[in-house]
Amino acid sequence: MPLDELPSWLAVWCREHLDGEPAEVLFRSQQVSMVFGLRLAGGRDVVVKARADDGRAVSCVAAQARLAERGFPCARPLTPVVRVGALAVHAEEFRAGGEVLRGSSPGVAVRCAEVFARLMGELARVIVTPPLPNPPWVRWDETGSETWPSIQFLDDLDQSVVSGHIVEAAERARWRLLADGLPCVLGHADFEAQNLRWRERQVWTVHDWDSLAWQPEAALVGAASGAFASSGPPTLAPVESSEAFLAAYQDFRERVFTPMEMEVAWAASVWMAAYNAREMALCGGSPAGSHALRAQAAERLRLANA
The missing domain is CATH 3.30.200.20 (Phosphorylase Kinase; domain 1)
Known part of the structure; x- marks a missing residue:
C-alpha cells in the first residue's frame, strides 16, 4: 500500500x-x-x-x-x-512471526485450552472498567426481546437468507444464557486460531485484544471451545473437541464448573456459532459455520439443557 x-x-x-x-x-x-x-x-x-x-x-x-x-x-x-x-x-x-495452529482435533483443543486458561487467570487479576458494550458475537444479553443484537448494517440486509435452523438455535441458546445469573468476568471473546501465533509447541502471540468482553467465565470458555479452530471463515469445532477444551480448561484452572456453568458453556458455543452463521449468510460468506451448526445444534443444545 x-x-x-x-x-x-x-x-x-x-x-x-x-x-x-x-x-x-x-x-x-x-x-x-x-x-x-x-x-x-x-x-x-x-x-x-x-x-x-x-x-x-x-x-x-x-x-x-x-x-x-x-x-x-x-x-x-x-x-x-x-x-x-x-x-x-x-x-x-509489532510482534511478528509465529504460525497459525490449524486443526480441530481434541489434541489441538487441549493445547488451546491451556492458553485460554492462562489468559483468563491473568485477566482475573486485572481491574479495569468493564469493556461494554460487549462485542456483538457475545452480546446475547442486549436489552430487548430480539434474537440478535442491533447491528444496523446487518439488520438492513435481507433476513430471509438466514436459515431457520440458525435462528432457532440462537433463540434456544439465548434463552438458556439469560437464565443463568452468573457473575461476569473479563475475558477474551474472539479466541480463534487466526488470532493466535505459535512457535513449535509454544504460543508466541495472542492477538485481537479489542475483543475483550464482560460475560460469565463459563460462557466465555464455552464460546472459545466452539471457536478455537476457526483459522479463516468462522466455523464450529466438533462436539468431542469442545468437550476436550472444556475439560482441559477446568484442569488447567484447577476448578470444576458446576452443572449450571457447563450448560451455560454449551449454550454460549451455540449462540456465537449462530451469530457468525447469520452474518456469513447475510454477507454472502462461507456456509461452513452454518453446516457445522446444523449438524451439531441438537447435541449442543441438549448439553445446554436448552
Missing part, C-alpha cells in the same frame, strides 16, 4: 505520539478495526489500530498492557488510547 493512500491523520498522529512518521507500510487490514503495520522513519516497526470509539478501547488496551507487563505473550501497547475525531486510536509493538 502506498504511503499516500494512508488516512490523512495518520502521519501527524505517528509524529506526535511515536516520534516518527511512516516510511513504509508493512500491511493493512480492516475488519472491526483498521490496522496499519508501519515502519517509521528511523526503522522502528509498529502497529497502529483505529476503531469507532464506542467506549470500549480504553479498558481493552489497559488490560492488554497489564498482561504484556506480566510477560503474557501479546503485543505491548506503546501509547494510550487517543481520540481522533470519531476514532479511538492506539499503537502497539
